[in-house]
Amino acid sequence: MSMIAAFYGGKSILITGATGFMGKVLMEKLFRTSPDLKVVYILVRPKQGQTLQQRVFQILDSKLFEKVKEVCPNVHEKIRAISADLNQNDFAISKEDMKELLSHTNIIFHCAATVRFDDHLRHAVQLNVTATQQLLLMASQMPKLEAFIHISTAFSNCNLKHIDEVVYPCPVEPKKIIDSMEWLDDAIIDEITPKLIGDWPNTYTYTKALGEVVVQQEGGNLNIAIIRPSIMGATWQEPFPGWVDNLNGPSGLIIAAGKGFLRSIRATPMAVADLIPADTVVNLTLAVGWYTAVHRPKSTLVYHCTSGNLNPCNWGKMGLQVLATFEKIPFERAFRRPNADFTTNNITTHYWNAVSHRAPAIIYDFYLRLTGRKPRMTKLMNRLLRTLSMLEYFVNRSWEWSTYNTEMLMSELSPEDQRVFNFDVRQLNWLEYIENYVLGVKKYLLKEDMAGIPEAKQHLKRLRNIHYLFNTALFLIAWRLLIARSQVARNVWFFIVSFCYKFLSYFRASSTLNV
Ligand SMILES: CCCCCCCCCCCCCCCCCCCCCC(=O)SCCNC(=O)CCNC(=O)[C@H](O)C(C)(C)COP(=O)(O)OP(=O)(O)OC[C@H]1O[C@@H](n2cnc3c(N)ncnc32)[C@H](O)[C@@H]1OP(=O)(O)O
Numbered sequence: 266m267s268m269i270a271a272f273y274g275g276k277s278i279l280i281t282g283a284t285g286f287m288g289k290v291l292m293e294k295l296f297r298t299s300p301d302l303k304v305v306y307i308l309v310r311p312k313q314g315q316t317l318q319q320r321v322f323q324i325l326d327s328k329l330f331e332k333v334k335e336v337c338p339n340v341h342e343k344i345r346a347i348s349a350d351l352n353q354n355d356f357a358i359s360k361e362d363m364k365e366l367l368s369h370t371n372i373i374f375h376c377a378a379t380v381r382f383d384d385h386l387r388h389a390v391q392l393n394v395t396a397t398q399q400l401l402l403m404a405s406q407m408p409k410l411e412a413f414i415h416i417s418t419a420f421s422n423c424n425l426k427h428i429d430e431v432v433y434p435c436p437v438e439p440k441k442i443i444d445s446m447e448w449l450d451d452a453i454i455d456e457i458t459p460k461l462i463g464d465w466p467n468t469y470t471y472t473k474a475l476g477e478v479v480v481q482q483e484g485g486n487l488n489i490a491i492i493r494p495s496i497m498g499a500t501w502q503e504p505f506p507g508w509v510d511n512l513n514g515p516s517g518l519i520i521a522a523g524k525g526f527l528r529s530i531r532a533t534p535m536a537v538a539d540l541i542p543a544d545t546v547v548n549l550t551l552a553v554g555w556y557t558a559v560h561r562p563k564s565t566l567v568y569h570c571t572s573g574n575l576n577p578c579n580w581g582k583m584g585l586q587v588l589a590t591f592e593k594i595p596f597e598r599a600f601r602r603p604n605a606d607f608t609t610n611n612i613t614t615h616y617w618n619a620v621s622h623r624a625p626a627i628i629y630d631f632y633l634r635l636t637g638r639k640p641r642m643t644k645l646m647n648r649l650l651r652t653l654s655m656l657e658y659f660v661n662r663s664w665e666w667s668t669y670n671t672e673m674l675m676s677e678l679s680p681e682d683q684r685v686f687n688f689d690v691r692q693l694n695w696l697e698y699i700e701n702y703v704l705g706v707k708k709y710l711l712k713e714d715m716a717g718i719p720e721a722k723q724h725l726k727r728l729r730n731i732h733y734l735f736n737t738a739l740f741l742i743a744w745r746l747l748i749a750r751s752q753v754a755r756n757v758w759f760f761i762v763s764f765c766y767k768f769l770s771y772f773r774a775s776s777t778l779n780v
């Protein structure tokens with residue numbers, strides 16, 4: 266019997282960010298392995314005209330929860346959605362709901378965050394720092410609380426090269442930042458943001474670092490642990506390989522590459538691609554929840570959930586495997602044939618952006634205009650290039666994350682728990698994982714049918730022929746222009762033609778002799 270699964274039995278668990286990518290995988294695993302848990306409280310905000318209940322039903326209706334519904338048929342009764350907005354005071358939770366949460370919660374998993382790299386500093390601070398502070402305050406009033414697990418990111422200290430499993434201080438105290446956000450106006454915040462974030466690349470990583478400091482400073486006597494996942498990708502094994510439901514991290518770029526929009530990227534092929542499957546993160550998170558509650562470590566332990574130091578893969582290898590998978594499993598209605606040019610140089614980046622991205626978009630928009638349709642490709646391409654520029658920082662550097670605590674935890678688990686809550690990334694076969702990831706993107710993000718693969722392959726063949734035809738026409742036009750202007754080019758042309766003629770005559774004569 267799994268000790269971890271048994272631990273969660275009968276427990277009341279509070280999850281923030283349960284409607285997000287990680288939150289859903291976390292909930293799924295919890296219900297599948299501990300169907301006898303008492304209740305899962307999730308803090309949800311109404312969104313896109315959907316009520317809380319509609320949002321919960323939409324999650325439970327997804328393929329991700331198919332197995333759960335077999336193991337725990339009354340799962341919908343065990344999820345208690347609480348209306349909350351983490352941007353508001355006391356999260357805008359009603360008095361009754363608050364009372365229930367405070368008196369029953371045993372474990373908190375704090376996953377909610379804004380993960381947008383370019384979020385306004387005020388908003389990023391509100392969600393990633395102030396909300397964490399408020400949640401800690403709530404936690405301190407929960408008499409039955411056994412553990413508070415805070416999800417951070419391995420990139421919260423990406424301004425360092427080697428990162429240990431410790432909380433690093435920030436140049437400006439989080440409390441001062443929180444205070445200043447209350448009275449500074451947006452224009453001033455915009456002005457001071459670059460100075461405040463210093464050598465962090467964006468407001469996301471900076472505010473996640475501040476959030477960790479808040480957890481350490483204001484955790485009081487709570488049993489707290491911090492988990493730092495690197496780049497979370499599709500699931501590796503559970504509940505099935507390749508599940509993914511948003512465009513963050515590599516997923517959006519895999520779509521852009523598979524559809525032929527993205528054909529070159531400014532990335533260092535040898536830089537470590539520190540991806541980590543979402544189910545691995547969730548397994549570690551649940552194991553940490555158990556360990557923190559049962560063993561009550563004296564200080565706040567930080568756990569790195571990364572792959573680079575145990576089983577490294579690099580961006581070059583990843584790009585090649587993604588392309589190889591497109592050969593087998595192409596995406597439908599691609600704009601161009603998928604291709605991957607990795608460049609680290611400024612000039613070649615501009616060149617490839619002009620030739621591989623902007624020029625085809627302009628030509629296609631011209632074609633759309635000619636056929637009376639609205640041009641849209643240039644706009645899409647500009648957005649893609651903007652996204653690429655934001656991700657560049659992460660694909661041109663490598664970091665070293667130490668994993669002592671994570672490895673210590675692994676050794677503390679029983680063989681059964683090591684199997685059920687496997688977070689040993691050394692067992693991951695990258696080629697297989699990436700292939701399943703691409704397949705998952707096709708199935709669960711693009712919602713494309715596998716039956717369409719032969720047609721998609723035909724489409725790619727047509728694109729290849731158009732490509733050859735286009736290049737040949739371009740070459741002939743360029744050549745024609747050149748020989749019209751240059752005597753040297755004309756001489757070369759006559760030399761090639763007469764050489765070919767002689768070769769053919771010789772070939773014809775020798776084949777006549779052979780007969
Ligand atoms: C050469 C070929 C290659 C071949 C092979 C290629 C595969 C192999 C190579 C793979 C290298 C991977 C590198 C990953 C590095 C990640 C490092 C993470 C480190 C930290 C990890 C963490 O700890 S934490 C999670 C990370 N946090 C994000 O990853 C959020 C990012 N994101 C945003 O910060 C905002 O999104 C941003 C972008 C500002 C736009 O902002 P914005 O306002 O302009 O646009 P919106 O967000 O409103 O989106 C507008 C439209 O862009 C669509 N879209 C949104 N994201 C998209 C995306 N990533 N790729 C495509 N498309 C995306 C969206 O679906 C909309 O499409 P539509 O309009 O059609 O609905």
Ligand SMILES: NC(=O)C1=CN([C@@H]2O[C@H](COP(=O)(O)OP(=O)(O)OC[C@H]3O[C@@H](n4cnc5c(N)ncnc54)[C@H](OP(=O)(O)O)[C@@H]3O)[C@@H](O)[C@H]2O)C=CC1
Binds near residue numbers: 350
């Ligand atoms: N994805 C990744 O690659 C990585 C993620 N992480 C961390 O993991 C955690 C989960 O990330 P992930 O699942 O990818 O993120 P998502 O963006 O998928 O999910 C974010 C969650 O936070 C909720 N949320 C945001 N704002 C509010 C608000 N004002 N009130 C209530 N809820 C809110 C969202 O709710 P709603 O559905 O209503 O928007 C959603 O449930 C985050 O802490 C992130 O920093 C760490 C490393 C890598």
